[in-house]
Amino acid sequence: MARRRMVYEGKAKILYEGPEPGTLIQYFKDDATAFNAQKHDVIDGKGVLNNRISEHIMTALTSIGVPNHFIRRINMREQLIRACEIIPLEVVVRNVAAGSLSKRLGIEEGTPLPRPIIEFYYKDDALGDPMVTEEHIVAFNWASQQDIDDIISLALRVNDFLSGLFTGVGIRLVDFKIECGRIWDGDYQRIIVADEISPDSCRLWDIKTGQKLDKDVFRRDLGSLADAYTEVARRLGILPEGGNGKRGPKLVH
Known part of the structure; x- marks a missing residue:
């Protein structure tokens, strides 16, 4: 080979x-x-x-x-x-309070959110992937406002699809992370979903039992x-x- x-x-x-x-x-x-x-x-x-x-x-x-x-x-x-061209942002969509959101705001884990919440994190391991606002993203030229609008639209479409997909097999989609990238078709730029979508990047709980079926099992030493x-x-x-x-x-x- x-x-x-x-x-x-x-x-x-x-x-x-x-x-x-x-x-x-x-x-x-x-x-x-x-x-x-x-x-x-x-x-x-x-x-x-x-x-x-x-x-x-x-x-x-x-x-x-x-x-x-x-x-x-x-x-x-x-x-x-x-x-x-990967945009240096992690895009997190939350449907249920868990993880850092619960810690930051003191909301009990498992509390349904009134609507999906989208958060942005700057991809930099040395800085611990800090949370950033749309103002930061545009000011530091990580993405344009049009890019952000396109990313939000994509993230919400992915959320709608994944929520239905997992609900159909008895799993609650608590939150998930995607990354996005730019491609060019001739002179036309498009934003696409990149990286992966898997239990590494989603919080997934069994609807009936609440059993965790994602990377929190590893984070919190909950089993295999x-x-x-x-x-x-x-x-x-x-x-x-x-x-x-x-x-x-x-x-x-």
């Missing part, structure tokens, strides 16, 4: 140069991190599950007209994606992260019924 050129390595993924201009290969690692990588472990099979779950969601978003970087899955750990992610994949129909992941994820092709 020809040696590939690595473009970028993050905490959970590696990007390699793609086979064609304007493409990248996104490789999903088994690494699990929390608290800005202060807590770290390697969870066997996590990358496989996140690859397939993100593929499932991105494909569905494409089918309803939400633009994103996903092209196709290459294998169990890799996707072919469109290269884009692989089992939680496997349950999400099973409910979405990516794993066969009865698949428990005990011997590694057995995924439907």
Whole structure:
């Protein structure tokens, strides 16, 4: 196999140069991190599950007209994606109070919010990804006001879709994070959803029991992260019924 050129390595993924201009290969690692990588472990099979779950969601978003970087899955750990200029923001959509929102505002975790709340965080590990306002974003030229409007529109469409998708399989979408990028079609610029959408980037609670099925299992030492992610994949129909992941994820092709 020809040696590939690595473009970028993050905490959970590696990007390699793609086979064609304007493409990248996104490789999903088994690494699990929390608290800005202060807590770290390697969870066997996590990358496989996140690859397939993100593929499932991105494909569905494409089918309803939400633009994103996903092209196709290459294998169990890799996707072919469109290269884009990543906007240095994490876009968080909250439906239920949890995590930092509960801590900042003293709202009891699990409290439904009156409407979805969108927050922006500047992507900088050294600074701890600080929360920023639209004023900061425009002032420091991270994105234009039109970009922000497009990002908010995309984020709300993704929220509507994911809320319905997960409710249909007995899961509450508490909150989630997306990243966005810019692509150019000729002289025309578009904003698209990039990175991934998986239990790494969503808070997912069982509707009946409140059981956490996301990275909070790792953050808070609540049990097996692989089992939680496997349950999400099973409910979405990516794993066969009865698949428990005990011997590694057995995924439907």
